Amino acid sequence: MKAKHESMKNHVPNGLLTLIVAAILLASIAPIASAGWDYRKPVTINNPGDTLSDYQVLVTLNSSNFDYSKASPDGSDIGFVDGDNTVALNYWIEEWNATGDSRIWVAVPSVDGSGSTTIYMYYGNLGASDARDGDATFEFFDDFPGTSLDKNKWQLGDGVPYQCYPIDYRVSNSTLVTWSYTPQWKSIQSDYTISSSETTIVEARVKSDAHDSWHILGLKDHSYINRNRFCVLFEGYPENHIGIQTKTPSEWNRPHDLGVMQKNRWYKLKIIKSAENTMGAELIDNNGTLIGDYHTTLYSWDASKWQIVQWKYDNVYSYWDYVFVRKYTSSEPITTVGAEESDPPRPPIPTYIRSTDTDDDGVPNVWDADNSTPAEYWTDSQGIGRMWGDMNGDGKLTSVDALMILQVAAEAISL
Known part of the structure; x- marks a missing residue:
């Protein structure tokens, strides 16, 4: 907690006001943040050729395999993880078309040869940040x-x-x-x-x-x-x-x-x-x-x-x-999007409450008055990523987290 104490001291211009705002903010956003991703779908990669490493696989969505009403209008709340739900996968949206075909490229670490590999696509999260990244996805x-x-x-x-x-x-x-x-x-x-x-x-x-x-x-x-x-x-x-x-x-x-x-x-x-x-x-x-x-x-x-x-x-x-x-491979893998799963296990994908981050630097403005707090402030040290405000890392935003934030704020100021 020492690093958080020091960061908090630098970003509380008015101690009493910060405490009040933090309490109100946490109470108002807790139901949203706790929800996480509402849905996921398995994506099966069928590969007739040799085993592929760090290969860019095309996932195609349309009205026959995806309900666009359950995702953000621009696809900004989707995310991909490996079959074990332990590694977030890089991806880039070539086209998002709610009335036609959407094309998404996903960088998959390993695609089994002469067989199938399963990854998961998560969606339906008001707090998700847009994680598409072409530089990380392609050569x-x-x-x-x-x-x-x-x-x-x-x-x-x-x-x-x-x-x-x-x-x-x-x-x-x-x-x-x-x-x-x-x-x-x-x-x-x-x-x-x-x-x-x-x-x-x-x-x-x-x-x-x-x-x-x-x-x-x-x-x-x-x-x-x-x-x-x-x-x-x-x-x-x-x-x-x-x-x-x-x-x-x-x-x-x-x-x-x-x-x-x-x-x-x-x-x-x-x-x-x-x-x-x-x-x-x-x-x-x-x-x-x-x-x-x-x-x-x-x-x-x-x-x-x-x-x-x-x-x-x-x-x-x-x-x-x-x-x-x-x-390139001579026999391109083919993907199939499977059935929807509700209330899926929490994925290793970072998220935060977008509405509290008006300058879009990845840090809630209540702790970022001078726009200098690094985005990593709300990401855990293992790189897995936590919800904004998830101080104890349990994947939920509860009164325990609110008390921890208030305690840190109180220690960093003089009332």
Whole structure:
């Protein structure tokens, strides 16, 4: 309790007022906090292939397997745990659609080969914090939050002709917008690299406001952009079509047309690196329908590492909503969402009372008057996580917790 005593002293500007507010607050929120998660569902992962480690598994929800009225409107109160209910799993919501399909990627530590693995999805908790985390879920991830580009994730050209100048860009509305204001080769590429032996899938949600003869998404040799490439370009030949360009040390080709990509409409592009010298691409519309795909093996590719790239020459706006990299396997696991369980056992997922945290820093404002208390203040030292105010760690908010908080406050002030 010593650490809590010291923290409390720093965050009680008015002792008597704090005691009164704490007592009233605890009494008013106890019924909510005690409720925890109201429901959970088992999610069975059927894997026909080999055992997978730290694999990103897709969970699809719709009205046939999930009652959206029992969860937050934006899905912010869901959480995933392993089959033993001992480890919280990282996840990211690609799409939450209460009238259609919702797509959620869950990073599962181990998926049994030639069999099934069960995890659990929890939901129905007014006190749950939104725990979706793309960075923790994928090998690489960016959904371009805020108004600035994360320079720890991206490189902007290198200022040398043919190696490309920095691309023109802005970040707004959680979208990266790119163009080339002057007719020069310009690029943006990931700091993250994929080794030649790795197998991965790069996925991006993209659109463009006009045809562009260069690459809206691709992989390129990390050492030299003009040596090895596999890229998708919105070239418009024939009209509105999107094609493939490949480049080896000795030649480049445009071997395939993926199909029609209309201007100013969102699509998903996938680049699939399924072997050291095998690449593929898929064009998918915003409803999830595959428009076209292509795969090729080029043994003359000799890149030791690959980077995600966008390469532009024209003053045409292109948009990335998100980009992520996930692991690849030739036989994707398939998930099945099971029957709902009411009043489930408490999961190892941290929670707090959102309504008391108006600045969204993970700390109730009653103890955070100057916005300096770390979020870990209300998380137990084992990293399991407790409800806000659960001083004795029993998973409930009771009068015992209220008395403990009042005792700490009383010891920290002079009335």
